[in-house]
Amino acid sequence: MKRLRRKTVRAGLAAPLPVMVLGLVFSLAGTAAAEQEAASADSAPPTVLITGTSRGIGLAFAEWYAEQGWNVVATCRTPERADDLNALAAEYANLSVELLDVTREDHIRALADRHAGQPIDLLINNAAILGTLPEQSLGGLDYDRFEQTMAVNVYAPLRLSEALADNVEAAGGKIVAITSGVASLTLMGRMRGLYFYRMSKSALNMGWRALRTDLKPRGVAVLLISPGMVDTRLLRESGYTGEALTTEESAAGMAEIIADATLDDPGLPINVDGRVLPW
Ligand SMILES: NC(=O)c1ccc[n+]([C@@H]2O[C@H](COP(=O)([O-])OP(=O)(O)OC[C@H]3O[C@@H](n4cnc5c(N)ncnc54)[C@H](OP(=O)(O)O)[C@@H]3O)[C@@H](O)[C@H]2O)c1
Known part of the structure; x- marks a missing residue:
């Protein structure tokens, strides 16, 4: 392990x-x-609920908040196979593992029912898929895969946030979505491919602006944070070979930005280093 x-x-x-x-x-x-x-x-202690904590950045978020003494609800789609996460749960009494495939409406409903009436200080929509390069390259675009990418990266965070909005409102809390620099039109340059992942994160950004407009009057801060280049399976699948942050560095940096964010922040996508990402 x-x-x-x-x-x-x-x-x-x-x-x-x-x-x-x-x-x-x-x-x-x-x-x-x-x-x-x-x-x-x-x-x-405050409560954080995180999606996609079986590995990568989600796992690092779970450990970071558990170490800080938060009550951590670490969700993942196959708890029985999440060895690293289960090891964390064995180490931290304040961390519990709960089943959530973010694309399953029944899972979201069951989760919301289990936590009905409980304040949630922080909801981190972290789970996402990248997909492979060939299926997202012109001439070979796989539209079933596109649908799946949108289901995980866009529909799911919105559906989950809608389902748990009352919980976060009860805590005067924050709802975060993990975005990416590849969603930016400005930063696009000559980069090619990754149609589905790029389009999903751009759609997520717009959805988060709409969500912010609805939830700010209810006292809920709605934030878009980008983790930087982070050494995870997702990054390796993208073919990237340059320098990258560790998951621990990225999660800790984002947690600091989240802690500092207020209801009145403009809701722009913030990179882990504190820079505002251009749209
Ligand atoms: N790594 C980077 O450089 C980078 C850069 C920009 C943005 N991001 C964003 O950062 C976030 C975390 O990415 P990562 O790099 O940590 O990726 P990762 O290592 O591939 O981890 C993705 C996580 O999402 C989970 N997941 C996928 N589909 C799911 C579903 N249907 N239901 C529940 N969980 C699901 C995976 O669970 P399983 O183990 O069950 O598959 C896994 O725990 C994502 O939003 C990603 O877009 C990452």
Whole structure:
């Protein structure tokens, strides 16, 4: 089993320390039972729900938030085969693995039912597929594969976010989608191929702007974050051979951006290094 390297970019993301201190003060003061109950409710760790945590960036996100003390709902489509994720769950009592194939409406409904009424501070729509190069090259475009790519990369994050919007609103939380620089018209240059992946991420960007317009008045921040070039199976399948971040570096960098984001941020796609990606 591959062990993830541990890296903590910034403490205090979830501000667990001040809340713990608050809890201590309350208990030392011997407050009434009602106050203690309120204190323990206040000190409950924040909850993050992440898609596609069996490997890659999703797995690194799961470990990063688990280390920070968050309550982590790490979803994946085949928990019985997610060895690295199951090892994390064995290590962290605050991390639970839940079944979610993001293309399955019944899975989304069951997940939403299980978490009905529970505040979710952060929803990270991470799962995506790239597809192969030949099936996305002109002359060989495979439209069934296009449909599948759109189902995973575009329809699913929207459907899941719609299903869990009340949970995130209850927490005054954030909904993140992981986008990509290949969605940018400006950065397109002479790059060829990858029609489906590019088009899916561009559609995701627009969907996220629409979602932001709807959810901002409800106190939910809707964010687009790009992880940079990250050494994962997805990147290797793209044929890229240049320098890349580790999954841990990328997840920690994105977590920092997410923590700093506010409701009033303009909702532009932000790269892991903090740069705004041009549309
Ligand atoms: N790596 C990069 O350089 C890079 C650059 C830009 C953007 N991104 C974005 O970053 C995110 C993570 O990518 P990655 O590089 O970590 O990719 P990855 O290593 O290929 O991991 C993709 C994850 O998505 C899951 N997944 C795929 N289809 C799913 C489905 N139907 N239901 C649930 N989970 C599903 C996979 O689960 P299985 O194990 O079950 O297949 C896996 O856990 C994606 O949104 C990707 O577009 C990555």
